Amino acid sequence: MSAPLMSAPLCERRILLTRAKPDDAIARALRLAGAHVDALALTVSTPLESARLDAARDRLADGEYAWVVFSSWRAARAVVSSLPRARSLGTRIAAVGEATARWISDHAGASVDLTGAGSAAALLECFPAPASGARPVLIPRSALAPDTLPGGLRALGWSVEAIDAYTTAPVAADDCDADIAGNFRAGRYDAVVLxxxxxxxxxxxxxxxxPPSTRVVTIGAPTAATARGQGIAVAAQASS
Known part of the structure; x- marks a missing residue:
């Protein structure tokens, strides 16, 4: 890769991105802005298959849900094969964050009807109340997800089916790149992105x-709140 342009806004800045994805959009944007980016996955996600999830996929494809709501691309991936047909039968799609909405558009070829800016709370603020006799809402989600989204939709009057579609766990300490870990602890990164x-x-x-010299940037309000709860000082928060 060519050296960063001296006029780029993040020229010579060293950034640690705490996930590792092929063709990562965030890493690409940071590099285009001139940053040197290291990517280190701190967690690993595992799909959770179940008879309940299989049945929900079939019901979704048959148009039996008024809405399907996603808080992450991994949740959308669990039912992506059902989305085009569900969309054609009138099921509407809601997403938390523009990144989730983009993933759905790119991988399912389906437009997203409603997007919350970076948090379940933001999505709930703009989510409509159900009409009389409305079909239920499907929420494929992480097994670790809080009940903010299903609870908020039930409070609006919706019948909600929330199904665990994947789970996430920390990687083993031995799987962390020793050089990256050492650079982080030595304060050699200008920022870390969660x-x-x-x-x-x-x-x-x-x-x-x-370290005090490393600024922390989070994606979304829930990530910022969790970081602060872990004793991490958050310098900036992006919506997606």
Whole structure:
């Protein structure tokens, strides 16, 4: 890769991104802005298959839900094969964050009807109340997800089916790149980017708290809240 342009806004800045994905959009944007980016996955996600999830996929494809609601791309991935047909039968799609909405558009070829800016609470603020006799709402989700979204929708009057579609756990300490871990602890990164609450929980036990010289940027209000709860000082928060 060519050296960062000297006029780029993040020229020569060293950034640690706490996830590792092929063609990561955040890593790509940071590099285009001139940053040197290291990616280190702090967590690993595992799909959870069940008879209940299989049945929900079939019901979704048959148009039996008024809405399907996603708080992450991993949740959408669990039912992605059912989305085009569900969409054609009138099921509407809601997503937390623009990144989740983009993933759905790119991988399911389906438009998203409603997007909350970076948190379940933001989505709930704009979610409509149900009409009389409305079909239920499906929420495929992480097994670690709080009940903010299903609870909020039930409070609006919706019947909600929330189903665990994947779970996330910290990686083993031995799987963390020793050079990256050492650079982090030595304060050689200008910033660390946390994109999910699971990463915020995994950071202190795996790498320790960020040194004072390393600014912490989070994606979404829930990630920021989790980070602060772990004793991590958050310098900035992005919506997606």
């Amino acid at each position: 994109t999910a609450s699971s990463q915020a929980r995994a950071l202190p036990p795996l790498l320790g708290l960020p």
